[in-house]
Amino acid sequence: xxxxxxxxxxxxxxxxxxxxxxxxxxxxxxxxxxxxxxxxxxxxxxxxxxxxxxxxxxxxxxxxxxxxxxxxxxxxxxxxxxxxxxxxxxxxxxxxxxxxxxxxxxxxxxxxxxxxxxxxxxxxxxxxxxxxxxxxxxxxxxxxxxxxxxxxxxxxxxxxxxxxxxxxxxxxxxxxxxxxxxxxxxxxxxxxxxxxxxxxxxxxxxxxxxxxxxxxxxxxxxxxxxxxxxxxxxxxxxxxxxxxxxxxxxxxxxxxxxxxxxxxxxxxxxxxxxxxxxxxxxxxxxxxxxxxxxxxxxxxxxxxxxxxxxxxxxxxxxxxxxxxxxxxxxxxxxxxxxxxxxxxxxxxxxxxxxxxxxxxxxxxxxxxxxxxxxxxxxxxxxxxxxxxxxxxxxxxxxxxxxxxxxxxxxxxxxxxxx
Amino acid sequence: xxxxxxxxxxxxxxxxxxxxxxxxxxxxxxxxxxxxxxxxxxxxxxxxxxxxxxxxxxxxxxxxxxxxxxxxxxxxxxxxxxxxxxxxxxxxxxxxxxxxxxxxxxxxxxxxxxxxxxxxxxxxxxxxxxxxxxxxxxxxxxxxxxxxxxxxxxxxxxxxxxxxxxxxxxxxxxxxxxxxxxxxxxxxxxxxxxxxxxxxxxxxxxxxxxxxxxxxxxxxxxxxxxxxxxxxxxxxxxxxxxxxxxxxxxxxxxxxxxxxxxxxxxxxxxxxxxxxxxxxxxxxxxxx
Numbered sequence: 001x002x003x004x005x006x007x008x009x010x011x012x013x014x015x016x017x018x019x020x021x022x023x024x025x026x027x028x029x030x031x032x033x034x035x036x037x038x039x040x041x042x043x044x045x046x047x048x049x050x051x052x053x054x055x056x057x058x059x060x061x062x063x064x065x066x067x068x069x070x071x072x073x074x075x076x077x078x079x080x081x082x083x084x085x086x087x088x089x090x091x092x093x094x095x096x097x098x099x100x101x102x103x104x105x106x107x108x109x110x111x112x113x114x115x116x117x118x119x120x121x122x123x124x125x126x127x128x129x130x131x132x133x134x135x136x137x138x139x140x141x142x143x144x145x146x147x148x149x150x151x152x153x154x155x156x157x158x159x160x161x162x163x164x165x166x167x168x169x170x171x172x173x174x175x176x177x178x179x180x181x182x183x184x185x186x187x188x189x190x191x192x193x194x195x196x197x198x199x200x201x202x203x204x205x206x207x208x209x210x211x212x213x214x215x216x217x218x219x220x221x222x223x224x225x226x227x228x229x230x231x232x233x234x235x236x237x238x239x240x241x242x243x244x245x246x247x248x249x250x251x252x253x254x255x256x257x258x259x260x261x262x263x264x265x266x267x268x269x270x271x272x273x274x275x276x277x278x279x280x281x282x283x284x285x286x287x288x289x290x291x292x293x294x295x296x297x298x299x300x301x302x303x304x305x306x307x308x309x310x311x312x313x314x315x316x317x318x319x320x321x322x323x324x325x326x327x328x329x330x331x332x333x334x335x336x337x338x339x340x341x342x343x344x345x346x347x348x349x350x351x352x353x354x355x356x357x358x359x360x361x362x363x364x365x366x367x368x369x370x371x372x373x374x375x376x377x378x379x380x381x382x383x384x385x386x387x388x389x390x391x392x393x394x395x396x397x398x399x400x401x402x403x404x405x406x407x408x409x410x411x412x413x414x415x416x417x418x
Numbered sequence: 419x420x421x422x423x424x425x426x427x428x429x430x431x432x433x434x435x436x437x438x439x440x441x442x443x444x445x446x447x448x449x450x451x452x453x454x455x456x457x458x459x460x461x462x463x464x465x466x467x468x469x470x471x472x473x474x475x476x477x478x479x480x481x482x483x484x485x486x487x488x489x490x491x492x493x494x495x496x497x498x499x500x501x502x503x504x505x506x507x508x509x510x511x512x513x514x515x516x517x518x519x520x521x522x523x524x525x526x527x528x529x530x531x532x533x534x535x536x537x538x539x540x541x542x543x544x545x546x547x548x549x550x551x552x553x554x555x556x557x558x559x560x561x562x563x564x565x566x567x568x569x570x571x572x573x574x575x576x577x578x579x580x581x582x583x584x585x586x587x588x589x590x591x592x593x594x595x596x597x598x599x600x601x602x603x604x605x606x607x608x609x610x611x612x613x614x615x616x617x618x619x620x621x622x623x624x625x626x627x628x629x630x631x632x633x634x635x636x637x638x639x640x641x642x643x644x645x646x647x648x649x650x651x652x653x654x655x656x657x658x659x660x661x662x663x664x665x666x667x668x669x670x671x672x673x674x675x676x677x678x679x680x681x682x683x684x685x686x687x688x689x690x691x692x693x694x695x696x697x698x699x700x701x702x703x704x705x706x
Contacts, residue, residue, distance in 0.1 A: 255701040
């Protein structure tokens, strides 16, 4: 048994038993982050803040929400929004955070792509991040169903129906997911379980993995420079703060992040109080009515680009039905980013503006995904359908064809130079 | 400087996306509707000047009270709500406030040809007559008699009505507002049969539809939703605004609180950001 001497303070007492000082050093005070970064490096902490807001507001909502098709709508719109003290605030915060969190996720993702932070040892950071994107998507979709409004119901109808397109098991799978032959009470209760228990649990576990995956390859920096973290950390600890290329997570890195979080919160609470329709669709303030199909059914804005890839293939090609092509393309769109570290064949880790063709590729991808997002909401008629089609083709081509080609060339030229 | 440039790029693409999926997409999804002006210019104007005294007589002789109550004048509704909705589909309105709520030109046209004024001719015709019979006159000048009745209704109407009263008279015979405890008098089954569908509860309609949409829909339902069985109820513009204000009070009753509380939270984060910036500056000062 270890020898314990009398502790002189609570801190010391805890340190003897839990090694809190060492833990704090490992996690924060001597967790090294590059100095050469910009505010985009604060998105992780912004995301963590948003996720905390979602969990906390969710706990309060859970105290009043009733997962039952006859009670859900009124429990949200009357009990929570009008009766419970500050229930409206929790609801608005939860709904707006659920939408805005995706904006930050996309910024975070595209920062990673721009600076090449997904390769040369950082593959697991990227993959765990993509896993978070997928689980957040499932979390958002299941949560959207809970108020049991018109869009909750019809989005559930349309999205669960998609699984019917999977060969052989499709139709049975749809029934299994819904727990009934149509979207019903059983669908609501199982998505409720997913939303408040299983998915948050999985998300928290993956967040742990995501943080852990940063440990070995370390955080990337603005120039993609390969830093010797041990050497630079020694410099910093020896007082050569100016010369060192790294900073400790606590308090230097976090001090900048907190400022970014503060500014972001101003924007976020403006949306919560004054500009929330984009996150709380007016149509969802009508109770679910299986007899009345809304004239336009569309997913929330963050799913629109992949939804448009699904809709983009609107005509049969040879023996393939439009629906099957669309569904296949949709399936590819949803997993394609997982493979980014291997679709990019170049070893170069540098910001896009220093990577020649990659720079153009990056901005075309951004613009194409915005086009897909906008046209994913517009009625798919006339010219809209064709723009959607070409934007979908462009998206698939950019990732599956163009990226490997230009990065292979880049790899060659680097190899030649070296 | 570089940080601001990056911020500008992020903000730019965010705004483009926002405009695309919100204002732009919605402008493409909903057809543009010419605003309803509440002038009822499709209806014939009321050329005669009515006399309320004569109107009271005409009103009694015309048989209006065979179906309508006028509580303020001590005239009770001839039938209870249940049998009235069984006979007519919907409980006929009490006319105590009618002169204040409904446009006079509309009222005159309604008395002469209800289905036309209500814009329900696609539903009611000779084969299926509208439950309220057109007033054919008592033998004198029809327009004069109608003008007298309208003048009478206006003379007995209260000068001021609160928002909820207006709502109940104009909308509340068919629509529930359960979050405000309002239950329509008409029987649901009878109403469903009469309207073709169950008129929706309006508790939070203000969150589901824009004010602009509601003001157009109340003013002229057919213009917004062609073929709907909802009648043009014929309220004046001022009363339509009172209805909206009632719906807002009921459906968005935390609005004031929401705005004042979030403003305070925003102020908190402004102060928070200032301190965070100072802390950041102190930590980064000796790094460069």
